Amino acid sequence: MAAMNNALQLAVSKGYVDPANPKPPSFTKMMQIANDPDMRKVMLEIKELMDKEGIKFSPAELSMLMSGGNCQHSDKPHEDSKATESGKDGLFKRIANSIKS
Numbered sequence: 001m002a003a004m005n006n007a008l009q010l011a012v013s014k015g016y017v018d019p020a021n022p023k024p025p026s027f028t029k030m031m032q033i034a035n036d037p038d039m040r041k042v043m044l045e046i047k048e049l050m051d052k053e054g055i056k057f058s059p060a061e062l063s064m065l066m067s068g069g070n071c072q073h074s075d076k077p078h079e080d081s082k083a084t085e086s087g088k089d090g091l092f093k094r095i096a097n098s099i100k101s
Helices: 002-013 027-035 037-053 059-067 090-100
Strands: none
Touching: 002 037, 027 037
16 A cells, blocks of 8 residues: 555656546546656556555456546456455455455
8 A cells, every 4th residue: 555655646746646636647647657767666566566465457447447437346257356245346345355365
């Protein structure tokens, strides 16, 4: 969580994200973020931490997360996920469950 918080603070300090605006960054801002060496470094740190904890996302889940959408499991759970009885846990609940185990 500290790594995610650091990434958010860096994005705010560089003007990529406005905490007062709940809308996701524009495509142009996303391209600027992707090309910023400091942002790439913190995002790589987050990826390494998630890999270490065994947290994986499908491309569809990542896309929904980045767009600020409501990411729910489909009826066909991702092969690396730990779905509950309903198979429809939200993304953040799955992350929390992965970290706990």
